[in-house]
Amino acid sequence: AQRVTQPEKLLSVFKGAPVELKCNYSYSGSPELFWYVQYSRQRLQLLLRHISRESIKGFTADLNKGETSFHLKKPFAQEEDSAMYYCALRPAGSQGNLIFGKGTKLSVKP
Amino acid sequence: KAGVTQTPRYLIKTRGQQVTLSCSPISGHRSVSWYQQTPGQGLQFLFEYFSETQRNKGNFPGRFSGRQFSNSRSEMNVSTLELGDSALYLCASSLAVKTEAFFGQGTRLTVV
Numbered sequence: 506a507q508r509v510t511q512p513e514k515l516l517s518v519f520k521g522a523p524v525e526l527k528c529n530y531s532y533s534g535s536p537e538l539f540w541y542v543q544y545s546r547q548r549l550q551l552l553l554r555h556i557s558r559e560s561i562k563g564f565t566a567d568l569n570k571g572e573t574s575f576h577l578k579k580p581f582a583q584e585e586d587s588a589m590y591y592c593a594l595r596p597a598g599s600q601g602n603l604i605f606g607k608g609t610k611l612s613v614k615p
Numbered sequence: 616k617a618g619v620t621q622t623p624r625y626l627i628k629t630r631g632q633q634v635t636l637s638c639s640p641i642s643g644h645r646s647v648s649w650y651q652q653t654p655g656q657g658l659q660f661l662f663e664y665f666s667e668t669q670r671n672k673g674n675f676p677g678r679f680s681g682r683q684f685s686n687s688r689s690e691m692n693v694s695t696l697e698l699g700d701s702a703l704y705l706c707a708s709s710l711a712v713k714t715e716a717f718f719g720q721g722t723r724l725t726v727v
Contacts, residue, residue: 537713548618548619548718548719548720548721549705549718550717550718551715551716551717554715591658595713600663600670600671600712601646601648601663601665601670601671601709601711601712601713601714601716602648602660602663602671602673603648603650603658603660603716604660605650605657605658605659606657607657608657
């Protein structure tokens with residue numbers, strides 16, 4: 506079955522501390538992996554995708570096919586990073602639907 | 616340019632009624648997808664449309680249906696509403712099927 510697991514519902518760190526949001530997936534093929542973010546009172550938006558291999562707002566994520574993981578990392582958390590983060594998988598093939606994890610709420614304390 | 620617009624933003628319906636939600640995609644976007652978000656199940660895929668054709672459907676009962684018009688606007692309909700249909704319904708549009716999805720702010724449906 507295709508599944509995305511985010512083991513932490515809530516992650517609380519202090520400003521300036523490193524942060525790692527975990528994401529594991531279950532999929533037999535080669536999926537596309539994404540991280541979406543939802544700031545308070547704002548719509549869900551794409552943060553980054555594994556294909557682009559870029560850093561957005563200081564966040565990076567590396568696809569580890571052996572461990573079927575796509576963890577999101579930032580070396581120094583900022584208060585404005587506080588938000589809900591969703592890991593998502595798009596199966597290979599012609600369909601464009603996304604399979605989401607249940608999300609991790611990141612709280613960065615001053 | 617304007618983002619994805621969903622109407623109405625909030626809706627209260629009674630069990631057994633039906634409801635229609637609307638989604639206007641970003642201008643030029645031809646693909647529209649719908650998702651249901653609940654505290655228990657999270658974000659779950661409902662359907663995907665491209666050029667007025669349903670390309671993909673999630674695991675939801677037949678009470679959930681949708682359509683897309685020639686101007687790419689989309690509607691989803693839920694018939695015979697149940698309490699468990701209470702959720703935030705999100706619409707996302709993209710230029711094509713596998714390009715970046717832009718989400719609307721959602722329609723909050725409450726079934727009483």
